[in-house]
Amino acid sequence: MTDAGSAATLDTTDYALFRSNMIEQQIRPWDVLDPRVLDVLGGLWRHHFVAPDQQRLAYADMELPLGHGEHMLAPKVEGRLLQALAPQANETVLEIGTGSGYLTACLALLAAQVDSVDNVAEFKHRARGQLTALGLLDRVELRTGDAAHGWDHQRSQYDVIVVSGSLPKLEMAQPFEQLLAVGGRMFAVIGTAPAMHAMLITRSGEQAFNRTGLFETVLDPLRGLHAPAVFRL
Incomplete structure (x- = not known):
């Protein structure tokens, strides 16, 4: 291991132990038992997606700062x-x-195609490097855009949508819901600190949506979101 800073004294064996502990002590106890998901999380090096001075903490039960006021989700x-x-x-x-591009990589390993947008161009460039190294760039399209206020998204509908920043009100999820295909699923965190709820939203018909609460958490707000989002098709 040649990473700079605090990671320099750690080798692959150390990180393999950290990753194993992450799966067995954090993820499985949170009732994540799907073999496909566990295989993906157990096969990726999470520390490759963070800055060298954060790599020792990459498998810890915490969010990690990415810069620009944003954080990597907890495992x-x-x-x-x-x-x-x-x-x-x-x-x-x-x-x-x-x-960080880590969740992007997980999604790309599970699905056929991932379109990912962020309004911080630096994040897109960092993620591109890791996705290229993993041979996943042919399954991912990265764009810089402001999802809170509209961007020229690649498709009119998606099977799966992940909103990795929180939405203060449920109605702010509606523009994203309209991008779901019938049968499609969306993950979103609704509310303001300290009371936020992760939700699975499934489109069951053209104008019918089922919303199921998953767990309580606190996430950074979706960057730039101060009012209900408006999208261009």
């Missing part, structure tokens, strides 16, 4: 949302908030 939250959404090998995914 157990990533596990629960992947299990709830259950992306399939023939499905397309929209990810709102590329961030």
Whole structure:
């Protein structure tokens, strides 16, 4: 291991132990038992997606700062949302908030195609490097855009949508819901600190949506979101 800073004294064996402990002590106890999800989380090096001075903490039960006021989701939250959404090998995914690119990689390993948008260009460039190294860039399209206020998204509908920043009010999820195909699923966190609720939203018909509470958590707000989002098709 040649990473700079505090990670320099750690080797692959150390990180393999950290990753195993993450699965057994954080993710499984949070009722993440889907074999496909566990295989993906157990096969990716999470520390490759964070800055060198954060790599020792990459497998810890915490959010990690990414810069620009944003954070990487905690591992157990990533596990629960992947299990709830259950992306399939023939499905397309929209990810709102590329961030570190780690969740993007997980989604790309589970689905056919991932379109990911972030309004921080630096995040897109960092993620592109890791996704290229993993051979996943042919399944991912990365864009810089402001999901809170509209961007020229690639498709009119998606099977799976992940909103990785919280939405203060449920009605703010509606523009994203309209991008779901019938039978599609969306993960979103609704509310304001300290009371936020992760939710699975399933489109059961053209104008019918089922909304199921998953767990309580606190996430950074979707960047730039101060009013209900408006999208261009």
